[in-house]
Structure formats: C-alpha cells, structure tokens
Amino acid sequence: MALTSKLPGVSTTIFTVMSELAREEGALNLSQGYPDFDGPPALLERVQHYLTHGHNQYAPMMGVPALREAIADKVLDLYGCRVDAERDVTVTSGATEALFCAISATVHPGDEVLVFDPAYDSYEPAVTLQGARTVHVPTHPPAFSVDWDRVAKLINDRTRMIIINSPHNPTGAVWNAHDIDCLQRIVQGRDIYLLSDEVYEHMVFDGREHVSLCRYPDLFQRSFVVSSFGKTYHTTGWKIGYCVAPSALSDEFRRVHQFVTFTSITPVQLGIADFLSAHPEHHLQLGDFYQAKRDLFCALLDDSPFSLVPSAGTYFQLLDYSAYSDEMDTELAVRLTREKKLASIPMSVFYEHDPGHRMLRFCFAKDDETLRRGAEILCSL
Ligand code: PMP
Ligand code: GLN
Numbered sequence: 499m500a501l502t503s504k505l506p507g508v509s510t511t512i513f514t515v516m517s518e519l520a521r522e523e524g525a526l527n528l529s530q531g532y533p534d535f536d537g538p539p540a541l542l543e544r545v546q547h548y549l550t551h552g553h554n555q556y557a558p559m560m561g562v563p564a565l566r567e568a569i570a571d572k573v574l575d576l577y578g579c580r581v582d583a584e585r586d587v588t589v590t591s592g593a594t595e596a597l598f599c600a601i602s603a604t605v606h607p608g609d610e611v612l613v614f615d616p617a618y619d620s621y622e623p624a625v626t627l628q629g630a631r632t633v634h635v636p637t638h639p640p641a642f643s644v645d646w647d648r649v650a651k652l653i654n655d656r657t658r659m660i661i662i663n664s665p666h667n668p669t670g671a672v673w674n675a676h677d678i679d680c681l682q683r684i685v686q687g688r689d690i691y692l693l694s695d696e697v698y699e700h701m702v703f704d705g706r707e708h709v710s711l712c713r714y715p716d717l718f719q720r721s722f723v724v725s726s727f728g729k730t731y732h733t734t735g736w737k738i739g740y741c742v743a744p745s746a747l748s749d750e751f752r753r754v755h756q757f758v759t760f761t762s763i764t765p766v767q768l769g770i771a772d773f774l775s776a777h778p779e780h781h782l783q784l785g786d787f788y789q790a791k792r793d794l795f796c797a798l799l800d801d802s803p804f805s806l807v808p809s810a811g812t813y814f815q816l817l818d819y820s821a822y823s824d825e826m827d828t829e830l831a832v833r834l835t836r837e838k839k840l841a842s843i844p845m846s847v848f849y850e851h852d853p854g855h856r857m858l859r860f861c862f863a864k865d866d867e868t869l870r871r872g873a874e875i876l877c878s879l
Pocket of ligand 1: 531591592593594595618663667695697725726727728729734737738739
C-alpha cells in the first residue's frame with residue numbers, strides 16, 4: 499500500500515539527526531538544547547515523594563489544580579496578568595504539545611500563519627497538517643530584528659495567526675518594546691491570533707526584560723502563551739509545559755489537548771507545583787545563571803577563528819564561521835562532529851530559503867568543564 503505523506507517535505511528533525519551523529523561519533527554534544535546537569539535536588543525530591551506515595555494515576559485533563567494555581571500566581575507576579583487557574587491554564591506534555599494544540603485549535607484549511615525565520619522547526623509541520631500555509635518572514639544577523647513594514651505587507655484576510663518566539667531559538671534575540679508596539683498596531687482590528695512561544699522566558703541577559711505577551715492585555719486577549727518546565731528546571735526529559743490563554747481560547751485549546759495526550763504525568767506535575775511555589779528564586783536567578791555560562795563560553799572563544807555576537811537570551815550561542823570556511827553549515831556541522839568530535843546545529847535548516855550567512859548554533863547549558871572542552875576544540879580549528 500502506498501502511503502501518501504501529509505508532510506512530504508519534512509525529514510527527521512535536525513535535533514535528532516545531530517544528537518544521533520554525536521552519539522555514533524562519540525562527540526561532545528553542544529547541538530540539541532539540553533543541560534548536562536540535573537534539576538534542583540529539592541524538585542527531584544518532591545517528584546520522588548509523589549512517585550512513591552501513590553500519585554501515579556491520571557491527572558485531571560487540564561492539569562493538576564495545584565500546578566495550575568502555581569502557574570497563575572507566577573504569571574500574576576511576573577507579568578501582572580490575572581488569569582483564572584481553573585479556565586485559562588492548561589498543563590501539557592511539553593511546550594511542543596501546547597504549540598501543536600494551539601495551532602490545531604485555531605488554524606483552518608486555507609489560512610495563513612506568519613513565522614519569523616529562522617523559525618523553530620515544529621511550527622510549520624503543525625500548520626501544514628491543518629491544510630494551511632506558513633508565510634516566512636526572514637530576519638538577519640547580527641540583530642535578527644523583525645522588518646515590521648514587510649510584516650504589514652504580508653498580512654491579509656487569510657492571516658489567522660502570528661507565531662512569535664522571544665527569547666528566540668536559535669538566534670538568542672530578544673524582542674523589545676518597539677516590537678510589541680508594532681505588533682499591537684498590526685493586529686489591531688483584525689482576526690489574528692498570537693501564539694507566543696516563551697519557553698526561554700527566564701533566560702534573558704544583561705538587564706533586559708522578557709516581553710511576555712501576558713503583560714499586554716490587548717495582545718493577551720488574542721494569545722496563547724506557551725512555556726516549558728523542561729527549560730526552567732533543567733529537566734527536558736520530563737516534557738511538561740503549559741499554555742495560558744483567555745478562557746474562550748483555552749476552551750478550544752482543551753478540545754484538542756484532551757484527544758492529543760489527554761493529560762501529563764501526575765507525580766511530576768505535583769512535584770513541580772510544590773517547587774514552583776516554594777522556590778521562586780530558582781526561576782528568578784536563571785538569567786544570571788545562564789548569563790555566566792554564556793560569558794564563560796564567549797570568553798573561551800576569544801582565540802577561535804569565529805566571530806560572535808553574545809546571545810541576548812536562551813541558552814544558545816551563534817558562531818559565524820565565514821572567516822574559517824565557506825562550507826555549507828549543514829556540511830560543516832557534520833564534518834566537525836565526525837572529525838573534531840564536536841556537534842552543533844546548522845542555522846540554515848530553520849530558514850525557508852538559504853539565508854546566505856554561515857552560522858552554527860552551540861548550546862551552553864552545560865557544566866563549565868564541558869564548555870571548556872568544547873571551546874578548546876573550536877580554538878584548535
Ligand atoms: N519551543 C522552542 C523555541 C524550543 O526551543 C523548544 C525546545 N525544546 C520547545 C518549544 C519545546 O519544548 P518542550 O521540550 O517543552 O516540548
Ligand atoms: N529545543 C531543543 C533545541 O532547540 C530541542 C528539542 C528537540 O529535540 N525537539 O535544541
């Protein structure tokens with residue numbers, strides 16, 4: 499039987515490709531974004547507690563109440579946004595599930611969805627599966643700022659959603675008040691939803707502020723705001739995230755979520771609920787924690803043949819290698835993994851069209867010793 503693919507242009511995600519290659523080659527893996535250190539011991543203890551005290555059956559479909567309350571409190575404390583834990587907060591199996599549910603719940607066949615390239619790789623396939631079209635708006639180094647005049651020209655009656663991601667993976671760019679102003683002007687009076695991927699919300703550097711869409715009531719009323727505890731608590735393997743959205747949007751979101759995963763792992767939800775309320779200092783200090791890692795990694799690369807603009811947020815650093823090689827980034831990433839035993843992520847895969855620049859992405863969510871070993875290899879090139 500011939501299966502007609504619904505995603506014919508999509509191959510295995512670059513994160514899997516590079517991590518598999520790193521494993522095969524025994525290479526240091528600075529490609530896929532995950533820490534090589536564990537989550538906070540007090541959090542592990544709480545999850546262990548629930549795991550061994552009989553909390554191992556289905557959680558409520560929308561998430562355990564204590565966790566939804568803790569998320570609502572956090573959103574109020576940090577962004578001044580009062581949401582109803584009962585109706586407006588849904589716990590999901592990672593941010594990936596939340597992104598998929600938000601897109602599935604809102605986007606119809608024939609609609610258009612705007613994304614900014616380089617774009618995280620899960621957005622477009624989810625749009626394509628709805629029979630809709632992804633419209634790519636490229637951004638370029640060094641600032642990767644949005645050309646808002648271009649965005650205005652691309653908006654039309656078919657535009658159903660704009661997907662935004664600040665702090666931005668893979669560039670580390672962070673939006674500012676000007677971006678929000680422009681976004682407000684562009685969506686005003688139009689039936690456009692916003693999907694705000696804020697998984698790196700706590701990782702902003704050099705005194706910047708994260709511009710959560712939760713801060714802007716006019717934008718929030720049309721937004722799905724998505725985050726991930728995998729990022730915040732160094733536990734990417736737990737796959738717990740959430741979506742905060744006004745109740746009308748959350749109702750539609752849950753209609754999909756209940757048939758995608760129904761619910762997510764109970765003891766982890768309960769453990770995170772305890773930890774989130776008891777240890778707000780963890781997420782409040784995350785920016786400083788990762789800024790120190792970024793600074794260490796960048797300082798160690800002083801003698802490398804690469805040029806870099808320090809990342810403004812996330813746990814990724816881009817290196818421009820144009821002075822070192824004119825290979826395609828996809829080729830260089832593979833060659834460095836095979837020959838130099840260092841894995842990274844090529845940037846061009848996140849663009850609709852080859853952007854012409856030459857950059858690799860490195861994850862600095864690693865122990866200092868790992869960063870030293872990675873930098874040593876890069877300096878030896
Ligand atoms: N969005 C972005 C921008 C990401 O970098 C990630 C990283 N994994 C995700 C979404 C997915 O998060 P999760 O692992 O919680 O599904
Ligand atoms: N978000 C992670 C990254 O950018 C990877 C997540 C995944 O492997 N799907 O590296």
